Amino acid sequence: MPEQGKSVPGERKPNLGPSAGPSNRKALIAAAREIFAEQGFDAPLNAIVKRAGVGQGSLYRHFPDRLELGLAVFDENLDALEGVAAEPDASLARLLDTIIDQALVSTGLIDLIWRHRRDERVEHIGARLRTVIVELLERDRAAGRIGGHVGAADVELAVTMLADVVARSDPAERQIVARRARNIFRAAFAPRPDQTAVKSVATRSSAPGTSA
Template sequence: MSRPAPKTLRKDVIHNRAALLDAARAVFADHGLDAPLDLIAEKAGVGRGTLYRHFADRTELALAVLEADVADLGRRTADQGEAPETFFWFLDRLAEDMIRNAGLAGLVRNVRSPDALTPLRQSLMEAGAAPLARAQAAGLVRKDLRPMDIRLIATLLGAGFQGADEAERQAVSQRTRALLMDGLRPRPEAS
């Protein structure tokens, strides 16, 4: 499914959106998902109307934060180069993002329209597809993994965070990564 070509936006519109995303990321991290949206607008240096021109509601704003983070992860992953080990770097950064955005996961689970998650899922698969293919070609991970499996990996990396404090999220993430790495190893061919 291709996305329509983006419209040319004024610099202030682009700046305001970026400021709102940065503010939302910080406010949600500091105050939780129930933080007043007015606080986000204030931190971004814009009015409430500007916030609502960009995002219809809290869920749309949370999804936009996650989409921006996945797009950033994709850029950072591409910057790592062509080494087959980049897939593991990608998974570690994804796990860190999952820890940082743990509070947003609950909101995403409650998204009513499955189509609303399509861009986020697609971006995640695109970010990891090339590193996955290189790791497979080098024999570092099992051959039967597909880019769609990156969604499953992300789900596993974000599991177990509900109600957990920072230290517990770190511990759960480390254990999940250890189990995942074992499951990603190539399997001996059946004889």
């Protein structure tokens, strides 16, 4: 018997009218996150409705189609990334780790974004992520944690590749693949040896009257 005050997954909630709108929406997003992680983005929507404990009509009032529902879940992921960027000790390394954690349980959402990447409703995802990347890139450069050769476009590409390779790996190997990919990008983004001294020596060697 369930504890008093706690709902059971799939149990229909009492009809509270319009006042239930925000809580129903939240329940649908939470259920969609779980179902998409378990069954992929093509999971039946009625499974999400049942898990959320709401009526079918509530689903379509809040989310006219599958893409809108998936984007709502993905927006919560972006909220988390923006939360990481807001922390005083935030870094791109921490951002990539968070993205890996999300990718490991959100493979269906990554598939969603890829399928609908040309849909104008998806454009805001790239814009929000780009803002976070630029902010952390500037912070890492100032702290000397990342090489000057790395630009925002490089980090965006790394994020896309990282999420995609994790999503498309065998579930049993995703943790290992994610760690390997993460180490590759860490090495690629690391500050490179200072070339100032080398250039100085080369300049002196080529100066008139300088012997080899």
